[in-house]
């Protein structure tokens with residue numbers, strides 16, 4: 001017995017040494033990583049005391065924050081360096097006091113943002129940073145206290161800080177459309193994952209964010225289309241980052257795309273509504289629901305606190321209307337080609353091709369559609385939207401629609 005026990009003891013002490021070495025190596029790695037890893041937000045708390053509403057961000061480290069307000073709708077924007085958000089995936093922001101709701105995420109590379117929707121005109125009465133308080137199990141905290149102000153005072157204080165280049169100025173402008181080569185052998189398709197970063201899009205019953213669903217689907221769709229070898233495929237984003245609507249359009253034009261597909265998922269109060277739908281651009285909406293949807297999707301830049309100054313929709317609409325008739329017709333034809341393919345594998349809404357004034361579909365020279373994959377507010381659709389199997393078969397059906405559309409156009413061109 002003795003030699004055997006000895007052997008066991010030797011083995012276990014060897015394991016002990018290996019574990020000890022591994023732990024040393026691990027802590028060295030963690031130590032090195034800690035120095036260049038962004039701090040994380042570990043909690044967000046709202047409180048109300050008397051007339052004051054308090055907003056607290058608790059962080060793993062000290063960060064600099066800059067805040068400013070914007071009117072119409074009234075918002076408080078808090079700009080931060082890039083951060084990790086270590087909040088539970090089913091965390092749904094809820095308002096309190098002067099805060100009706102808020103959202104958070106990456107706005108631009110290196111720039112995280114919190115956008116707070118205010119219940120009325122309010123101002124920051126105090127803001128300060130609190131160091132860690134281990135006795136109370138608290139880490140670094142940034143605190144904003146809000147109190148009511150008059151609408152006039154709010155408006156005179158609201159606006160972009162002058163020193164900072166506005167997002168509008170930093171955004172690359174759309175290129176002048178170039179003449180397309182007559183027979184380009186590989187068609188170019190740009191897939192646009194709706195929302196992203198500070199703009200979560202719709203939020204499902206189980207906390208599913210539209211921005212995550214659209215990104216996951218866009219990648220699967222890209223792979224399905226690329227696998228045919230017939231197309232050059234680009235994504236407008238492949239990470240969780242915010243992109244302005246006009247920049248999404250600009251990306252499609254810079255790639256001289258033959259087709260632009262913006263991917264979304266909808267939400268409705270009526271939770272029994274489910275199914276996919278496909279939208280094309282029109283100044284006049286097909287129905288009240290489509291108009292309402294376009295308003296919601298077009299609010300993405302407002303949701304993220306983008307400076308829309310000098311970007312007159314009116315002027316653009318007139319310019320676009322002249323150049324766009326042919327593009328619109330092609331967009332409609334693609335919608336009508338892809339819907340039957342999608343309906344073979346998944347449920348679609350009745351009258352599923354609808355139209356409205358979606359800003360993201362306004363490239364004058366790129367046929368564009370917006371696909372609402374389903375409703376995050378419907379239990380069955382939410383399950384589909386988070387299912388890898390459903391994504392694969394639905395993406396494959398859209399890929400078949402793309403093939404059919406281009407085959408039809410090729411046949412016409414050769415007649």
Ligand SMILES: [Zn+2]
Pocket residue numbers: 194195201202210264265297
């Ligand atoms: Zn959307």
